[in-house]
Amino acid sequence: MKFSKFPLISFLIVSLFLTPLVAEEESWKTCLQTHCLSFRLPSAWYLTNRRSNGQTTKLDHFRTNVLKDGLGRDIIPALVILFKESDTKQILNPILFHVESKKFILVTNIKEYYNLQKLNSEPEQEVFQFLGMVGSFQDKEDTVIQHYITTTNDTFGITVIVTCLESVYPQIERDIKVFLSSLKYEKRISPWKFSSLSEQTKKAKELELSAQSRLKTKHVDQISTALEELDDACELGVLSSCELFSNLMNLGR
DSSP states (O other), X not given: OOXXXXXXXXXXXXXXXXXXXXXXXXXXXXXXXXXXXXXXXXXXXXXXXXXXXXSSEEEEEEEESOEEOTTOOEEOOEEEEEEEEOTTOOOOOHHHHHHHGGGGOOOOEEEEEEEEEEEEOOGGGOEEEEEEEEEEEEETTEEEEEXXXXXXXXXXXXXXEEXXXXXXXXXXXXXXXXXXHXXXXXXXXXXXXXXXXXXXXXXXXXXXXXXXXXXXXXXXXXXXXXXXXXXXXXXXXXXXXXXXXXXXXXXXX
């Protein structure tokens, strides 16, 4: 699969040529089967963990570097994206999915509801792709701020959760606004057709081996292609590819 741009590719170039190239914001795209989310995040955020079983679930975990609160404590905000296919393979109702997925959050004090990515411009028939809310809950003496966002298409639901202590939230508030304003759901044509799970696993391993060979060349264009292959192998369910992809994206951190 081809991607127009790989976020944090500048950090790979830094690691190879010691040339500092840092973008203010990075464009990201994460997909599972025919379902994709695209968004932007300031370059202070990075992918720390990506997991996929190759068929029904995928998790992306983004975080920032350590932030200091007023007490001098180390705080690390988190942004998690979870793709999950319906256990019953039935078409998901967006509102019911939003309500049922609240088991993933701890919010007890809802501050605001919002909707994102308008699909219909008619004022009396407004339809949005995303249902969202922001609120807080108490964790001992701390107040925790959480954004909770869901979207559905066919049998797949996607949940986005942003978690941060209130004490450092002002430091990432602009980052979250960038993320929310750019968040889009997209469909794609399925890039693979497999007749069996073993065939899928074989293809994923081929992609991983090809990526490893390309990385040995240390050529920038080959590294970019290797990242694409590792990302694909990860999406197809190879854990080692997920780990290598995440590690490579974080070189220079």
